[in-house]
Amino acid sequence: MKYWMVKSEPETYSFSDLVRDGKTRWDLVRNPTARIHLRNFEKGDHVFIYHSMSDKAIVGICECIATAYPDPADDKWVAVDLAPVAALQNPVTLAAVKAHPVLQKMELVRQSRLSVCPVTDAEWAIVVALGGVKETKPAPPKSRR
DNA sequence: GCCAACGTTGGC
């Protein structure tokens, strides 16, 4: 199993939107390097969600539930499907990442414009330890009678 | 195939 990070502006699509939706198509990625990474997603890989711009923090974890397929909007590009796994209790901010001797070497810092990038096992463990993990369950079905 | 001009992303 591999680890990844995808970025999104929370005003456009946030981790809480993903929790609400239960799963989502991660599409509209229009960068050649990001596409290479997306194509390497395997089912079961875990993925950090990073909120860019207004938040600038790693906020949650999701899982790849469908590997790359053509982006319905433009089949030159690809999409994957993601489902939420857990929120970070304390989002790990970009400032914290830059302040950490190991995390400051993350692709997130090295190439800030890349919207899909790999995360090493070591980086993953540190972020999870710093952030703490809170189970994110789909809303329980409403009892009806 | 090179490179200047322009566009986009995202941090500050």
Added chain:
DNA sequence: GCCAACGTTGGC
């Protein structure tokens, strides 16, 4: 709002 970094476009 500015700018750095990177990508894309198009003239030559």
